[in-house]
Amino acid sequence: MADQHDPHSGLHSERGALAGEHPGRAANPVIKVHDLAWLEFEKPDLARAEVFARAFGFTTTLSTGHELHLRGTDPGAPCVLVREGARSKFRGPAFRAAAPGDVLRLADATGRKVTGLPGTLGGVSVDLPDPSGLRVRVVSGTDELAALPPQDPQVLNFGHEVGRVNAAQRPPRAPARVQRLGHVVLQTTKYRQTLDWYLQHLGLIVSDFLFHPRRRGRGPVMSFIRCDRGATPADHHTLALLLGPANRYVHSAYQVADLDALAAGGEYLRERGYHHSWGIGRHIEGSQLFDYWRDPDGFMVEHYSDGDLFDNTLEPGWAPMTASGLAQWGPPATADFLGVKPGKASLRELRAVFSALREDNEFDAQRFLGLLKVARS
Template sequence: MIEDIAYVHYRVSSLQKTAEFLRDFGLLEAGAVGNRHYWKAHGSSAFCYVAEEGQPSFVGIGFRAESVDALKALAEREGVPVVDSNAPGGHKSIRLVDPDGWEIEILAGGTPTAAVPAAREPMTINYGVTKNRIDAYQRLRVEPSEILRLGHLVLNVTDITKSLPWYQEKLGLLVSDEIYDDIHDRPFGAFCRLNRGETPVDHHSLGLFGIGKKGIHHASFEVQDFDSVQTGHYALDKKGWKHQFGIGRHVIGSQVFDYWRDPDGFRVEHFCDGDMLTSGPQPHRTNLTSPEAVHQWGPEVPQDFFD
């Protein structure tokens, strides 16, 4: 029913400053409608990031339904109208409100925008025992990562026992990994994937951390490969943007990750090489205090990663 996560929506203190950062982070401007400014990834998706000026805050999430018929069925079940979105892309849209009051928009249909120049092809890698590149050289430049898509969001939620069932029931999300608070002996969080049957999907499109107050932990954008994470890192570093955590490889989802702070302090992540799952695997449980809760390798986890 839900095909993918579509966009993240923020209020930011300065659209100009945010635009400077997003250019260096690797997103492309996709125009404005009213006070809302849109940015897109490489490819034909109309947008994946929305910002408007105001008191800095997270506003909501967009998901994409697999068809207009699927959207209509969901609208009927929820008793909400299907409307024409005025955002780029010409989608049909419905809006729901999650238990913390966030706007959850679901889009369908629309017309693909003209694809911007595609991101570079995957690299041909010479491994220790398998040599794939002969009589050819590896040459890369330090420049902003080419972002392919929004991959996932992780939200801080007021009550995990309310938020998790809501997303499971409304959007059909499946739990890939549950995080258990072994100190207080209660559920803490969950990393959830879309249910597309035998079609593989990202290990998580939405993560929920039950920290007792609402907010966004981070938004994560997929890039082509490890070199793109690295070259993107040095491009942001050269411009003086604030690094947060990385580069490392997560346990939950296995992604190679690199976290940055945008001008308002929101965490944004580049990732590559995440796990892909069908609807088959059952949830895996990780204890909150497990040394494997965050990463397999990488720098020491900074304390402000848990804010």
């Protein structure tokens, strides 16, 4: 009986699907994307955004006063594109196609046009609206930035396995150098429709489903979704979708070298007065070490390290969604992270609840009650 109540037992495949539940993948997707390419935002103050980005661990590749490109140390495209706008807004994700012809194949299947990207990026794109109305880009042929010198992980002594002798451990209190973009989490009022759209159009596959406690029969309310690279392992989730009262960005995550980089980088941010949301801890779904911050525009961003990698043979896990089940260890999830901290953001979410309950979508009264139970669990 203990295993039924312990969120740290049976963390993945031991809790598989029941007969008739969602399979977590499309039988014949249009294409299979390889990874996230970048995320796009609008912000009114690009100078302020760049100061935070450098403290968080990004490197600037373009800064014009009207546009800002931010990258990690890994080779490839920038991680984040920020354009000047009247107010802060998430514009959408861009996914990298696995093969050059996939952009044309997706455009043909959806009746969309292939367009050239700006010279600062290179390559081509097809832009699609997902069922929530978010613009989703699939890109190919973009310019490849060369790798930058990485932040080396610390040499550790593991019990009796000694790797460091006659040397003290002194991780620098400096920005954690972002290596790459890992994932983005989105909330949608049309969860099942949006989930199926990403699986069908982009060939993504589900790693884990979450359902409201004692409401599994109504289906999942969150999914952690990875790229299908066949036998090549991919991040546990590149995209996560959550049913909620509004269509919005939740957070994005960026990989760093190790726990010391994450922790020392967090101290660097804290000393400069930036807002810490939650951490440090280790998640259950995905297993990664995490630390969450908010940028000056209120967007939540995550440093993470040591995440799970799955190939395409692993079937989805199923688990109840609880606040206490978000981490294997670490401090309890904060009101800020859960979106219930008193303030403007929670008031907007409350107004969204009343609006969503009046509209025709998947967020009904029972889902609202289930979400309240999650926040209290």
